[in-house]
C-alpha cells in the first residue's frame with residue numbers, strides 16, 4: 072500500500088514552514104523536491120569518492136568512475152534503452168535538445184527542409200529549432216492545439232510531408248498537462264521518413280517510458296523534475312544517429328587522440344560528453360531513479376491521478392475559476408485562471424498561505440497566446456502531495472476571492 | 478511575511494477595479510510599450526507633453542493588481558508635472574518600493590510602499606514608471622523590466 076505520509080517523511084524540505092504555515096508545495100512541474108536518498112547519495116559521493124573520472128589510476132578516481140557509469144546503466148534501464156552508450160549526460164533537457172539541434176540539425180538539414188513542433192511546446196523545444204532554421208534555411212511548422220489543449224486531430228498528419236525531417240514533441244505539456252499520443256506520432260513520422268525527438272521533461276516522473284517500444288529517435292529529460300539534482304539531464308539517442316553525428320562541444324574526455332594536425336573523437340557516449348561532467352549530479356540522478364522505481368511509477372501515477380481528479384472537481388465547482396487545459400488525457404497539472412484576479416496576485420496570496428504554485432507563461436508563450444491570456448496559475452502534483460494539500464490550495468483560493476472579489 | 482493588507486491596500490483594489498486614465502489618447506505625442514516577461518503584463522502609455530509639461534497621461538493594457546494600480550496612480554500623479562519633476566517622482570518611487578529612504582513627497586503613490594516587503598512584486602510596481610521613462614525619451618522599442 073502506498074503510504075503518502077511515509078513518502079513525505081523522506082523529503083526533509085516538506086517539514087519546513089513558509090510564512091508561519093506548513094509548506095504546501097505544488098510547483099512540482101517547475102522542479103520537484105529531493106528525497107533523503109538523493110541528498111545522501113550526493114553527499115556520500117563528495118565525502119567518500121570525489122575524484123575526476125575516466126582518467127586517474129588511483130582508487131578514488133576508479134570509484135568515482137564506477138559510480139558515474141553505474142548511474143548511466145540506471146538511466147538506460149529506466150528508459151529501457153537498448154544500449155548504454157545511447158545515454159548522454161547533459162545539463163538538462165534544454166541542453167539535450169540544443170545538442171541534437173546543433174549536432175544532428177546542422178549536418179542533416181538544408182534550406183526548405185521542415186521541422187514540426189506543436190503549439191504546446193516549452194520554449195526549450197522551440198527556440199533551438201528556430202536557431203537551427205535561421206542557420207540552415209529550414210522551416211519550422213507548428214501543429215496547432217484545440218480549445219482543450221490537445222493537438223488538433225488530423226493536423227499533424229496534414230503537416231507531415233516529404234520535406235519533414237524532424238518532429239519535436241513534448242510527451243506531457245508543462246503548461247496544460249496534456250499527454251500527447253507520442254507513439255502514434257513516432258510511427259507516422261517514421262513512415263514519412265522523419266525523425267522524432269520526444270521532450271520527456273514533464274513525463275518521466277509520471278509515466279513509465281520505454282524508448283525502444285516507442286521507437287523514438289531522441290528522448291530528453293532533466294533530473295531535477297524527477298526528484299534528482301539540478302544541473303543534470305539526459306539525452307537518449309539511437310546509436311545509429313549518434314554515431315553519425317559530429318561532437319557538440321570539444322574538450323577533454325570526448326577525444327581519442329589530439330594532434331595539431333588532426334583530432335579523432337572518442338567513442339559513444341563520451342564523444343558527446345566534453346569536459347568534466349556534473350559527477351555528483353549523475354550519482355544523485357541514479358539515486359533518484361532507484362527511489363522512483365522503488366515506489367513504482369504506476370503507484371505514483373495512480374496517486375497523482377487521484378489528486379488531479381480531486382483538484383479538477385473542486386475547480387469546476389469554483390465559480391469564476393476556469394481550468395486551462397482540459398484534454399482527455401492529462402498528467403498531474405492544473406492550470407487555471409480566475410475571473411477578475413491576475414495570476415500573479417493569486418500567486419502572492421497563495422504564498423502568504425504557505426501554498427507554492429507557479430504563475431506566469433510557464434515558458435510556453437505560444438500556449439498563452441492561443442488562449443489570449445497573459446499568464447495562468449498552475450498547481451502541479453508529485454508523489455508526496457496529499458488530498459489535504461489540494462484542499463489547502465482551494466481554501467487559499469477562497470481567500471483570494473475574499474480579498475479581491477468580496 | 479508582512480501582512481497581505483500592507484500590499485493590497487483598499488486604494489490599490491480601487492485603482493485595479495476602476496483604473497483612472499485608462500484608454501487611448503489620440504492627441505498624445507509620446508508613447509511607449511512596457512512588458513514584464515515574468516508575468517506577461519503589458520502596458521502602453523500615452524502622453525501629451527507640451528513645453529516640457531505633461532498635460533495628459535493615459536494607459537492601456539492588462540496586468541496584475543499591483544501593476545494596474547501603479548499605472549493608474551502614476552497617470553494621476555503626472556498631470557501638470559514637468560519632465561524633470563516626473564523624473565524626481567520616479568526616483569522617489571523607486572527608493573520607496575526598494576525599501577530605501579525617500580526624500581520626496583510621493584502623495585498618493587505612497588500606498589504602494591508595501592511592495593518593498595514583497596520583492597517578487599517590485600517589477601510589477603515599477604513597470605509603468607519604466608515605460609514612462611521610455612515614453613519621455615520616446616524610445617521606440619518596448620521596454621522590459623528584465
Ligand SMILES: Cc1ncc(COP(=O)(O)O)c(C=O)c1O
Pocket residue numbers: 100101162163164165166193195196241243244245270272273293434
Ligand atoms: C516540457 C518541458 N521541456 C523542457 C523543459 C526544460 O527543462 P530544463 O530547464 O530543466 O532544461 C521544461 C522545464 O520546465 C519543460 O517543462
